[in-house]
Amino acid sequence: MLKYIPRLAQLHMHMNRLTDVRELCRKEFAPLETLDLGNNKIVEVPIALVYYLANLTLLNLQNNSVNHLPPWIGYHKRI
DSSP, rough: OOGOTTTEEEEEOTOOOOOOOGGGOGGGTTSEEEEEEOOOOOOOTTHHHHHHHHTEEEEEOSOOOOOOOGGGGGGOOOO
């Protein structure tokens, strides 16, 4: 399915009761510039997120269950 949307720049997945976002750590999501994951139940931000989503300029994790952001997120080039 993702091969049919190669220029996906924005993905809004707020209020979906998501608990895990590891599926977003794929090369198919590399064009993403905006990722809205607000108001879910996410507990952990995977380290691979920085690697695979290098074009992100906006990452919304508001109102989730993430206790802390790993220090590596500061190395992202655009967030």
